[in-house]
Amino acid sequence: MSSLRVSQVHTVDAAAGRHFLVVGEVEHGNAWGRVLGFPTANIPMAADGVDLEGVWAGSVTFTAEGVSQHYVSAVSVGTRPTYYADGILLLEAFLLDFTGDLYGRTLTVALHERIRGQVAYTGSEALIAQLRVDVEQVRSWAADH
Template identity: 40%
Template sequence: MNVVSTPEEVVPSARAVAVGSFDGVHRGHRSVLEATRGTGLAPTVVTFDPHPRIALGNRVDLLTTLERRLELIDEAGIETTLVAPFTPELQQTTPEAFAERYLRAIGTSVVVVGEDFRFGVRRSGDLALLERLGFQIVVPPKVDGVSSTAIRAAVADGDVASAAGMVGRPFELDGIVVAGDQRGGTLGYPTANLLMEPGLACPRYGIYAGFAREHRAAVSIGTNPHYGGTERRIEPYLLDFEGDLYGQRLVVEIWERLRDEEVFESEEALVAQIARDVEATRNARRPS
């Protein structure tokens, strides 16, 4: 997939363009992307970074990094993605100017968006305006109950099964493996210490079954209260894995919530519980 940051980098040609934030690239988003491909025109996406709501001062726990968002858009069969920097200048762009610069200038003839799509300064542009400007509009059927907001709420509650149902795949944690306190190794269960970008969604603290690098993973999310920790840590233990992950990107699928964090009477009790968590992880099923 060709990824660019300005319309001038896009060769004008007959295009169908999907416009949106596409955070999480969930089932509703994929319906839009599939419709874009289905036009027979060059399938193209116009998306934004940072997320418009964040740029406007709102807190949004993102479901995907920009890197992962682009990977998922690529997997959906899109040929070109224009990542428009959501600058103050873009925020003040009129709908007409936006359509001219980001749509017409790259050869767009079909715009594929949801029925509630708004664009331009103060969200003043709508589908009717796009039609008046000469674009053909395609509005795919809405996937009921699926939205990035609903997925974020499910993740925050630890309901990763519901989140997976809306996303269409397991919820993922995406970060870089950094050095930790090495405590897991002394207990016989060496974990990776996952550092995520600020502002990404994270499940409610607890222990989860998951999957990473072709291995099942028992994942601890929380503060390690047994050891009096106060900072959030994300620590996947990859079952039957041998190797060094330091400095590498790791994407961890979160399959199932196993239990809450606990403070144990002894280290022996903690190790016994970890063994049970590992066994539960071996038996966990990937949400469909």
């Protein structure tokens, strides 16, 4: 990643329960998501005392050409233990059914429900299999909400 512009985290008490909003600018990453078939929007995070690490059912909102866009998303917050040991905390959002370029855009990412904790996998195949399960869980979550 180039310059490190850390996101802002906000706690929201919504009628459906407490969730978190992360607002930040999408930066270039290492393209592992794209290589694995799950391209992500990467937003640097700060460890600010709120434990957000894990995989979440979430949503992403941004404005494109003056129109608000909203996508259900599978969101990972963590240090990417399968490939990196650098300890850098990163939010990676896979926007379901989205195609396009988000680099440089400011996104608002809502973390609604934690699906699982962060896990280091033994290789890409195991990670891809789990990502498929995660995306299906997010789709099921979205269908119920």
